[in-house]
Amino acid sequence: MKVLSKEEALASPHSIGGPNETFVLNLGPQHPATHGVLRVKLVMDGEFIQHAECVCGYIHRMHEKMGENRTYAQFLPNTSRLDYLSAMQYTHAWVGVVERACKIEVPQRAEYIRVITSELNRIASHLVGWGAWVMDLGGLTPILYAFDDREKILDLLEGICGARLTFCYYRFGGLVNDVDDNFIQGTKAFVPYMRERLKMYKAFVTDNIILRKRIEGIGMVSQDMCRRYGACGPVIRGSGIAYDVRKAEPYSAYRDFDFDIPVYPQGDSMTRYLVRMDEIEQSLRIIEQAIAKLPEGPFINPKVPRSIKPPAGDYTYATEAARGRFLIRLVSNGTDTPYRVKLRTPCLSNLSLFEEASQGMMLADAIAFMGSLDLVIPDIDR
Amino acid sequence: MSPTAEQLAAELEPLAVADFIPLPPPPKPAPVKPVAAPAAPAAEGAAAATAGATAPTPVPAAPATPPPPPKPVQICDFAAKGVNLDACVRPAEVVAAAQIMLRHGFAIDTVTGVDWMAQGLMEVVYDYFHPLNGLRVAIRCRLARDAGEVPTISGVFQGANWHERETNDFFGIRFTGHPNLTPFLLPEDATYHPLRKDFTGESAQ
Numbered sequence: 001m002k003v004l005s006k007e008e009a010l011a012s013p014h015s016i017g018g019p020n021e022t023f024v025l026n027l028g029p030q031h032p033a034t035h036g037v038l039r040v041k042l043v044m045d046g047e048f049i050q051h052a053e054c055v056c057g058y059i060h061r062m063h064e065k066m067g068e069n070r071t072y073a074q075f076l077p078n079t080s081r082l083d084y085l086s087a088m089q090y091t092h093a094w095v096g097v098v099e100r101a102c103k104i105e106v107p108q109r110a111e112y113i114r115v116i117t118s119e120l121n122r123i124a125s126h127l128v129g130w131g132a133w134v135m136d137l138g139g140l141t142p143i144l145y146a147f148d149d150r151e152k153i154l155d156l157l158e159g160i161c162g163a164r165l166t167f168c169y170y171r172f173g174g175l176v177n178d179v180d181d182n183f184i185q186g187t188k189a190f191v192p193y194m195r196e197r198l199k200m201y202k203a204f205v206t207d208n209i210i211l212r213k214r215i216e217g218i219g220m221v222s223q224d225m226c227r228r229y230g231a232c233g234p235v236i237r238g239s240g241i242a243y244d245v246r247k248a249e250p251y252s253a254y255r256d257f258d259f260d261i262p263v264y265p266q267g268d269s270m271t272r273y274l275v276r277m278d279e280i281e282q283s284l285r286i287i288e289q290a291i292a293k294l295p296e297g298p299f300i301n302p303k304v305p306r307s308i309k310p311p312a313g314d315y316t317y318a319t320e321a322a323r324g325r326f327l328i329r330l331v332s333n334g335t336d337t338p339y340r341v342k343l344r345t346p347c348l349s350n351l352s353l354f355e356e357a358s359q360g361m362m363l364a365d366a367i368a369f370m371g372s373l374d375l376v377i378p379d380i381d382r
Numbered sequence: 383m384s385p386t387a388e389q390l391a392a393e394l395e396p397l398a399v400a401d402f403i404p405l406p407p408p409p410k411p412a413p414v415k416p417v418a419a420p421a422a423p424a425a426e427g428a429a430a431a432t433a434g435a436t437a438p439t440p441v442p443a444a445p446a447t448p449p450p451p452p453k454p455v456q457i458c459d460f461a462a463k464g465v466n467l468d469a470c471v472r473p474a475e476v477v478a479a480a481q482i483m484l485r486h487g488f489a490i491d492t493v494t495g496v497d498w499m500a501q502g503l504m505e506v507v508y509d510y511f512h513p514l515n516g517l518r519v520a521i522r523c524r525l526a527r528d529a530g531e532v533p534t535i536s537g538v539f540q541g542a543n544w545h546e547r548e549t550n551d552f553f554g555i556r557f558t559g560h561p562n563l564t565p566f567l568l569p570e571d572a573t574y575h576p577l578r579k580d581f582t583g584e585s586a587q
Contacts, residue, residue: 056544057567064552065576100464227513229541230490241513248516249460314496316464316509316518327509331496340577344492344509352544381567 022050025363029058035132036377040354042363049366052358054351060381067341072098072308073172075338079328080166082345083379085128086322087167088114088121088157095170096251097317097328101310102172109297110174111253116187116290117157117169118252118319119283123194124153125322126276133273133371134205137214142205149197156186172308174300187291191284198280206277215269219369221357222267229353232346233324234279235373238272240265245320256293257286269372276374309336323347323374347379384515385486387466391455393482394467394521397475398454465509465518473523473532476508480521480535480542483510488519493535493545495553497527499579504530504555508542525555534560552577 028039037058043051063082067075079094080087092114099106127150131143154164160183161169161176169176205211226236236243244261246254262278264271310332318327324346331340350373358366455469471479483490491509498505508521525532534557536543546557547566554575557563565572575581 057565057569060567062576068577097464100462103462227484227487227489228539230492230511230539231541232489236489236513243513243516248511248513249464249518314463316520318464318511318518325491325511327491329492329494329507329509340496342492342494342507344494348544349490349492349541352541356540 021045029055032136035375038351038375038377038380042366044363047362047364049358049361049363052355052366054354056348056351056380058381059378061378063382064341064343067338067343069337071336072310072338075341076171077166077168079343080163080168081378082343082382083125083321083323083326083347083376084165085125085376086121087163087165088118088169089319089321090326091168091170092118092252093317093319093321093326093328095172096319097315097330098172098308098310100317101313101315101330101332102305102308104173104304105301106173106252107298107301108253108295109178110299110301112256112290112294113175113179113299114170115253115257116179116287116294117160117167119286119290120153120157120187120190121167122283122322123280124150126280129322129374130201130273130276133374134211136367136371137211139205139208139211142201145197145201149194152186152190152193156183156190159183159186171300171304173304174298178299184291184294187287191288194280194284198277201277206273212270215273215368215372217268217270218365219269219357219361219372220267221353225353225356229356230349231324231353232349233321234272234275235324235350235353237261237263237275238372239267243325245318245325249318251317251319253290254286257289259286269369272372272374307336309334314340321346323376323379324350343382345379345382347373347375347377351375351380384512385517387457387517387519390467390482390486390517390519391457391469394455394469394471394479397471397479398469399472460518465520467517467519469519469521471521471523473506473525476506476521476523477533477535477538480508480538483519483521484538486512487514488512488517490535490539490541490545491518493542493549495549495555495577497553497577497579498524499527502527504553506530506532506549506555508535530555531558532556533558536560551575554578 022043022045025042025044026039027042029037039055041053041055042049063078066078076091076094079090082090127146131146134142157167158164160179161167221235221239223239223241226239226241240263242261242263247261259282262275264274312332312334314331316327316329318325326346327344329342330338333339358369458465458468460466488510491511494507496505504525504527506523510519523532534546536546544566546560547563549555550557550563551565551568552575
């Protein structure tokens with residue numbers, strides 16, 4: 001099939017009845033498969049996509065401007081509302097960049113608990129991403145199982161910080177409060193439980209021939225494309241590059257744990273699926289180790305100044321969120337409000353390659369491909 | 383072929399420039415005790431910070447001084463800054479710098495702006511990360527604030543397309559040669575740039 005340039009594709013809709021007759025199809029902004037308010041303008045040649053154009057900004061809230069109008073502590077809850085499914089890693093980046101700028105020491109116990117809660121949050125996020133994606137492909141049951149598992153994680157996290165979705169558990173220099181015995185015992189019990197469930201998911205979903213036929217070989221993303229678009233997270237790891245911020249720029253206590261980065265070289269939707277499932281297992285490994293050697297001590301640095309005024313300059317801090325690399329660039333002018341806050345979110349970079357990668361793809365495959373990117377729209381629009 | 387920060391610094395050196403736009407006279411600081419021996423950037427930073435401290439009104443934002451790297455290409459302490467290399471290049475050279483980055487296997491992280499209103503400057507920051515060795519590089523250029531124009535790097539890193547559109551939305555910086563410089567996150571008829579420091583809620587009405 002001939003792939004038209006954007007100009008040719010857009011000029012041709014009027015040639016009705018011609019050999020290149022195309023039509024424009026709007027996917028979204030209220031389409032269930034886009035998981036939020038994302039609109040994709042598709043120039044279609046029958047079932048095939050000639051050109052895709054993503055229209056973003058339907059849920060734009062200008063968090064970056066809010067950052068300039070608030071004190072450092074006041075902006076903390078904002079960061080958990082970008083990618084609401086991996087709020088822990090996002091608040092981690094914010095407290096991390098402020099700690100880096102102010103040179104605040106974090107007690108080891110707090111770092112370990114941050115790792116445990118971040119990894120629990122990652123599992124919860126992958127479960128939602130997995131269930132919702134399989135639901136897009138026509139399998140309704142897995143998401144019910146996924147939400148059952150996720151419920152256990154949310155109960156644990158609710159017990160320590162009160163929130164079930166937009167967690168705001170980290171503070172500059174530590175945590176809002178220490179974990180209790182209930183959390184430790186619950187997390188210990190969760191690890192073997194989740195391993196059993198993963199076996200079941202592998203048998204019923206991962207090895208399911210219908211699923212494999214739908215996503216194997218669909219949505220090829222090359223390593224070169226990942227670099228040019230800055231793709232990250234399971235997308236870049238599904239294309240054979242072992243890039244993980246937890247290893248590349250080790251933050252918090254991740255140096256202390258033994259875990260692998262799941263990598264698959266094929267670069268299709270199936271590999272992104274497999275990376276996520278393997279990551280759940282790796283997260284369980286990290287949680288197990290962190291619980292086993294959880295140090296005693298304070299959960300917050302008692303010497304954190306009440307008024308946070310980082311020295312003038314710019315600082316960046318990246319964390320590995322469930323969807324990939326989340327970077328905050330903070331410019332401080334020495335006052336108690338940030339001068340500039342840039343939030344670099346993984347979903348924006350991962351979606352930006354959709355336009356190139358979806359050329360010539362069939363519409364139903366594009367839905368499967370979009371699910372493999374595991375988008376959270378408020379994360380793109382910020 | 384993973385480059386080191388030193389190799390990159392050597393390659394970026396010819397493109398770099400320390401003060402390529404003559405800085406406008408700094409805003410009149412509130413009378414403070416005279417600063418001895420004005421080593422230009424440092425003294426200016428101190429003066430502006432003092433001015434900011436003495437003017438507590440939050441709007442407009444307290445003037446700040448762009449933290450100029452002492453050298454145009456600077457190898458940074460990652461633990462303190464979050465980048466390994468910070469380079470300041472001429473606006474015309476951002477494409478050449480992007481090509482160097484692509485050749486060394488870097489991936490585009492993000493493109494963004496910073497409005498230095500008190501100095502009449504706009505800064506464009508290009509962040510890169512290396513997927514194999516984890517090296518982090520920030521390349522920046524500074525433009526005149528009112529006639530900000532910089533060539534697009536979306537021909538080199540296609541992912542910069544959206545980031546540049548967003549920067550154009552928020553700051554009004556024009557990226558010449560950009561294939562589709564239309565509002566990305568703002569409404570399609572937006573005529574305002576919310577991250578410019580002189581933006582007020584009224585200008586969006």
